[in-house]
Amino acid sequence: MTHLSMIPAIAESHNVFLGFDFSNPWVLLGLKLAAVMVFFLTAPLGVGYAEHKILAHMQARLGPMEAGRFHGWAQLIADGVKFIQKEDIVPSAADKAVFVIAPAMVLVPAIMLFVVLPLGPNGFWVENMDLGLFFALAISSISVIGMLAAGWASANKFSLIGAIRGAAQLIAYELPLVLAGAAVAMQAGTLSLPGIVEAQQNYWFVFPQIFGFGLFVTASLAELSRPPFDMPIADSEIIFGHMTEYTGIKFAFFLLAEYAGIVALSILAVVLYLGGWQGLPFINFIPGPLWTLAKVGALAFFIIWLRATYPRLREDQLQKMAWKYMIPIALVNILLTGIFKVVF
């Protein structure tokens, strides 16, 4: 049994941020907020650009090549500038207040998620909560309310269908996600995310929890409405789901939340299963945060790879997969984890 107080690096880490000890709490708070915002605004852009390029090359194309001269590296910045310039249209039949606030309801939880995610040892996280895993999984499911609000307020049937689909999908996939995460928490003996990473010192949890890892990645794909689980925004059937009526910067917020979600859930999967900042035993000179980022990059690549490869599932296939297969497997996984935990 690992307990939080048994790990010295975590126990003393309340004033430590990014490896430095801060005595002034306000400076510390400001720095932490700035760090979250900077990471939130850059990492999704990196993933977005990688998606442009990887998707293109997987389809024998080149992707963006012009913006910023060198292989279109500034494409997403240019996109952002374009989104800001666009006309901000609110449909006349829309429920205006809800319509305006919905993108924020999707965006804010995506930012808050980064508060608990640890990138490296010695305070490379903003807050080390005792209930970190619980917080992360709870906050990530708030976005569905924003989605429903957006779909309902748009006064558009495609938006509404998309929102309802999104709600059904998130309810269905929240369960296997939480159950898979619960098994990890049982094995680690803590809900604190840095604590879970520390618990993987000897071996990564992906090995004992291989089914859990599969469930977690699949469920987070569905959670993010990423292909092949993108029925809520299925552009060939329902235009763009809950985002149909959104333009300009509000639309950009939805996209930003989606890519931030990829980063966040990849970090979460890395923390829970792939040993977080723990490197391979022979390569000790690489600092922890780089290990995390490399693993997150690999996972994000995998998510993009899946998008390039698989067609979208049908809505009923999606529900069937969650309720008939993934949730029972997740329950059995918890049961087995519990038995092993007690026996060994």
Add this chain to the structure above:
Amino acid sequence: MAIEKKELEPVQPTRKEQMLARFKEIEKKIAEKKVIGPAYGLAKGLSITLKTMTRRAVTQQYPHEVPDLPPRTRGVIALKEENCTVCMLCSRECPDWCIYIDSHKEQVPPKTPGARPRTRNMLDRFAIDFSLCMYCGICVEVCPFDALFWSPHFEYSETDINNLIHEMPTLAEWVNHVKPPPPLDEGAQPEPEADKEAKVFEAGGAVAAAPAASGAPAGTATTPAREAAPGPAAAGSAESTPAGEASAPAEAEAAAAKAEAPAEAKHDEGPVEIDEETYQAELAAGKPERVARAMAKKAFVIKRRKQG
């Protein structure tokens, strides 16, 4: 019906059907193995996208590099001025009326001393208004003398719509962009025209005389696109042969008047003589000597064709 069906011979499966059957068998085998069944397909899909990613992209970055266009690309219509006889067919067939042609007539001294001087149309202006043109290609299709071509050139946008009227020098310059047609696929049927050219070429000595006698405009019916053709004359004459060949006599007349030599070269050997009987009959009917002689020549050709 059922009995008849039994009597029918079993149809031999085509190659494609055989392949499909084999694929189905493989898929069945994979599907039978319950665990790897779906996993096999999923992994195969992933491997295909990953393989594609490691290969070079096929994109040609157009403004930075010249795109590799197929030889028959329909970019713009080019004019080979020497081939134009001012027959006005293109201009009349154009659905948009976007081809402007001006010409004047000139007297050409006769070939044999003492003969009547000939008049010939001289091209003064040939312009295409590409702001009207809808790129249907009918003009290229109808041109009987291979004066109009599809050129792969496509970079001729203008900032003023008036500048889209392109005159002869520009149109002629675009001919330089025309590429020779690609070779036929293996096992494809030979091009019908190419086949005809070969026949004309085989006819031997008569062919050599053909271009001179055919009165082909400007003497050269060269097609820049058809470099493989046996010679300029052969190409020119082959164009006009089919009409004569399909002859009801009335059509034969037109063909003979237009290009009698090729028709002759195709079917007969030796020079065309005058059918004395017809000649006298036509003269007696009060026709001018020139017409009588033409009719007599035609009659001779028809007669000889009937004989052999």
